[in-house]
Amino acid sequence: MRAGVNGVVRCATERASGIGHTRRMTQVWLLLPEFLLILSGFVICRATPLDRPVWDAAERLVYYLLFPVLLFNSILRSELQVSQTLSLAAAGLAIMLTGITLALLVGRWPGVPAL
Numbered sequence: 001m002r003a004g005v006n007g008v009v010r011c012a013t014e015r016a017s018g019i020g021h022t023r024r025m026t027q028v029w030l031l032l033p034e035f036l037l038i039l040s041g042f043v044i045c046r047a048t049p050l051d052r053p054v055w056d057a058a059e060r061l062v063y064y065l066l067f068p069v070l071l072f073n074s075i076l077r078s079e080l081q082v083s084q085t086l087s088l089a090a091a092g093l094a095i096m097l098t099g100i101t102l103a104l105l106v107g108r109w110p111g112v113p114a115l
Contacts, residue, residue: 045055106112 044050
């Protein structure tokens with residue numbers, strides 16, 4: 001109960017001092033490069049005589065090569081906490097086993113071909 005009260009007091013003091021507002025504004029500015037990149041791609045697409053095959057090739061390059069590399073790099077740089085990672089892995093394993101079990105049970109229903 002005490003932690004909840006401290007959290008409320010902390011939020012109230014952050015609001016009074018403007019800290020929360022500054023934090024939200026910083027988060028908004030963090031998204032600005034992504035929006036500018038999307039906007040510049042739109043402008044380049046509309047303002048240049050590049051054909052659709054050029055854009056299709058660029059999309060394939062980003063989708064199959066650059067985006068997976070970005071995800072892999074982000075995963076490598078992230079700080080993993082064992083407790084959070086284990087709970088996430090356990091939840092994923094439970095969902096997977098539930099799906100397998102349901103798939104095997106559906107195969108036993110009449111009129112459904114078994115695997």
